Amino acid sequence: MTESFVGIPTEPIGSIPRPAELLSAMAAHADGRIGDDELATAQDDAVRDTVRRLEEIGSPVVTDGEQSKPSFATYPLAGLDHLAPDGAVIPFADGHQRQLPRLTAGPLRYGVHADRYLRAARRHATVPVKQAVIAPSALSLLYPADGIDGYPREAFLDDLTAEAEADIRGCLDAGAHVVQLDFTEARLSLKLDPSGGLLEQFITLNNRVLERFSAAEQARIGVHTCPGGDQDSTHSLDVDYVALLPGLLRLKAGAFYVQLASEQEPDKVLGVLADHLPGHARVFIGVTDPIDPRVETPEQVRDRVLTAARYLPLDRLGTCDDCGFSPFADDTSTSRDTAFAKIRARIEGTSLAARELAG
Template identity: 75%
Template sequence: MGIPTEPIGSIPRSPELLAALQAHAQGRIDDAELAASTDQAVAATISRLEELGSPVVTDGEQAKPSFATYPISGLPDLAPDGAVIPFADGHTRQLPRLTGGPFRYTVQAARYLETARRYAKVPVKQAVIAPSALSLLYPAGGIDGYPRETFLDDLADQAEADIRGCLDGGAHMVQLDFTEGRLALKLDPSGGVLDDFVALNNRVLERFSGGERARIGVHTCPGGDQDSTHSLDVDYAGLLPRLFQLRAGAFYLQLAGEPDPEKVLAVVAEHAPPDVRIFVGVVDPVDPVVETPEQVRDRVLTAARHLPADRLGTCDDCGFSPFADDTSTSRDLAFAKIRARVEGTAMAARDLGL
């Protein structure tokens, strides 16, 4: 049986794709040429993951402008001055601000899945953005003629369609990226914002059957961009009990970068539902040092002391390049860490007799 291991999503874009993106922005190549370069990057990423023995692959998010903003690429009702997310190293990312409705996705993730499945020989996982993240697009001052509740209704419908399209398109798993969960506690230590996020995400998840939710997972981490995080200083224990209220079949938890993993595992063991699979992060994309397979094995064995081995999985802590312009981690470094995760997980499974 072994222990399942999966990537979280993004892989640093290939140098050729980065050059094509720049050329497209400067008007030196057209949309068709950019699409061809993107397809080549997807094919190369999947091929490399399969060569490493990854039993599940992603497209590396090569075609996404970012893990968060792919559904609104080209949406006309946006202004650039939305919510600002500060990172520990001082850099920021800014979301756009919605200026009108109705809110509609311009791109659904099933498009990426369809391309990836053309190249993959193993199951393909598809990451989608959680609706709670996109709720941050709506301005605090409201929008004339488009109330917040109407926006949330539209957002829930669009998020459901995004997930359902991936399930119907043959995704092995659909992963909701919920990196704003821990950030919510930084913005509002009372937990009110986090409770609103959980309620909105459940509003969508509850539209799926139990069998469908078994193929839907939730990923959480303290952010990961340009080798920095936005909420690692927030106590994980404040997030996890609420996180496990989400109606999902799996959870992908950042753990390798935690200062006290055993403390986190104890909280997970106490609060995780008994019928879900817990994927623990065993490699840290923010750390430039490549983990050894032995280190990964030991991290898995530590997790197995707290969680049932038959409900355990492994993953990366977060994506290696969630924003297309993040080149802080090289592709070779990302693939070296993934190799360590795959090999170390297999070593742990053997030690556990799985």
């Protein structure tokens, strides 16, 4: 780690494309050709390789690459009963869809907590490890519009709040550098409800969880927003970002990870960030676009950072990737090597900008 990152920290968002060996093991496990132990070995090998490669290219903070998650959104549901497959549908611009399950009975309990992934990554890491968790607002979509007999929505939200708190707290207690709430449904909510009512519900729910943490703990919690990159497409890039950011920045978090590299009007977005960023928070701007097949140069990244520095003070500025590279396990649209090349460009470009800004 070089001294440049003292002024401008840089962090990955989370997911990294899985190696071919892990994808093969996942398919074999799904078909019953290998057992749980063999799958777990393949997952741990992939985590070890991910951490190693991130450290080799100089990443001052690493993640497990979400190698063992079925998706960034559904990991807490692994092994749970009382789920039907016909839940909320998320449409993407290229026509493909993702569908959440639907809760059919209560109470809601997480089947897996994210500290499991954090502990696995920390066994292999020599630098700080961050952990991504799903925002409770995303899991609130599991509850059906027509309700559940004997399990009212308010009881569901009480359970969800408690489980989301436990998910975050478990990671903080296990030594996470930062816990990142993935709030990709934020921008989508404005597409589903342009009035902003759904977004306000999401923010209220997320703050209901975040307010359970002390100021010192909130300083180690961040929130990520993006237009939902998946299979080289997005679900809400056409939604005006400016309508989202003032509400998003009301969340009780110490860091905000904001997609920016793929935005058409970055200066407009930076102006809103500068006007609304809370006094205690740092904003990490996206400087690489995971769904663009072209690998950014360090110089392109440098220039994006220098632009951001015209709006944001250096002690409030960081860099990140716009989004995870493979948030769903079956997304092979971006190669593993391309992802690491983009991450290297982010690290090197951030360092270039920091040196230039230091004079």
